[in-house]
Amino acid sequence: MYRVAIRFYEELNDFLRPSHRKRELDFEFGGRRSVKDLIESFGVPHVEVDLILVNGRSVDFSYIVADGDRLSVYPVFESLDIGSVTRLRPSPLRDPRFVLDVHLQKLARRLRLMGFDVDYLPDRDDAALAETADREGRILLSRDRQLMMRKRVARGLYVRNTDPDRQVAEILDRLQLRGLCRPFTRCIECNQTIEELDAAGPDFAALEKTIPPGVRSWCREYYRCLGCGRIYWKGSHYEKLKKRVEMILDGR
Numbered sequence: 001m002y003r004v005a006i007r008f009y010e011e012l013n014d015f016l017r018p019s020h021r022k023r024e025l026d027f028e029f030g031g032r033r034s035v036k037d038l039i040e041s042f043g044v045p046h047v048e049v050d051l052i053l054v055n056g057r058s059v060d061f062s063y064i065v066a067d068g069d070r071l072s073v074y075p076v077f078e079s080l081d082i083g084s085v086t087r088l089r090p091s092p093l094r095d096p097r098f099v100l101d102v103h104l105q106k107l108a109r110r111l112r113l114m115g116f117d118v119d120y121l122p123d124r125d126d127a128a129l130a131e132t133a134d135r136e137g138r139i140l141l142s143r144d145r146q147l148m149m150r151k152r153v154a155r156g157l158y159v160r161n162t163d164p165d166r167q168v169a170e171i172l173d174r175l176q177l178r179g180l181c182r183p184f185t186r187c188i189e190c191n192q193t194i195e196e197l198d199a200a201g202p203d204f205a206a207l208e209k210t211i212p213p214g215v216r217s218w219c220r221e222y223y224r225c226l227g228c229g230r231i232y233w234k235g236s237h238y239e240k241l242k243k244r245v246e247m248i249l250d251g252r
């Protein structure tokens with residue numbers, strides 16, 4: 001038998017049952033076990049962990065736990081000065097890209113609205129999600145804890161909130177992305193970038209037919225998605241989305 005002491009810090013406590021939260025736990029188990037397996041046996045997905053100290057020394061996920069070890073497990077954090085220890089997460093991406101689980105369609109649309117590159121398909125299984133995250137270096141967002149425990153998922157966040165407005169605020173705050181928001185630069189439907197159309201240019205005449213006459217009568221500014229060709233203008237729908245963007249940026 002191995003006997004260890006383990007403590008989870010900050011929001012990692014969200015994953016523990018109430019009696020295990022915010023205290024050192026004595027834990028006994030038999031057989032060789034990596035620290036990744038030990039941590040996940042408490043229900044904490046490894047993607048949420050940024051730093052593991054064993055007897056004060058940082059280790060990676062492959063570390064084999066020894067009898068008598070004292071473990072401290074920390075979440076992904078930005079502000080704590082931890083010097084030269086082994087951070088398990090690569091430094092935050094300055095151009096973060098995401099892949100979202102099938103149940104997060106509304107969050108996908110909101111993140112695209114804020115300008116982020118979001119790969120979302122309504123029908124993708126866990127293996128395909130993990131594969132896409134791994135292959136393209138995307139951050140996987142999901143409310144499925146089992147998916148987050150897959151070894152292949154290096155970057156990911158378990159989404160705590162269920163309301164889509166709260167979810168987008170949660171992601172922006174936890175990954176400190178508010179300064180990287182570029183609202184209205186990406187197509188909400190297909191994720192490609194949007195460019196302004198030259199309403200005086202030679203190509204515009206052909207496109208103009210697809211715009212309702214009631215809009216053409218007053219609108220001189222149009223944008224087109226480079227992916228699906230959808231044309232956008234600043235009508236009543238835009239005003240609604242603008243309010244949503246302001247709400248998200250204000251963190252309300």
Ligand SMILES: [Zn+2]
Nearest residue numbers: 187190225228
């Ligand atoms: Zn599009």
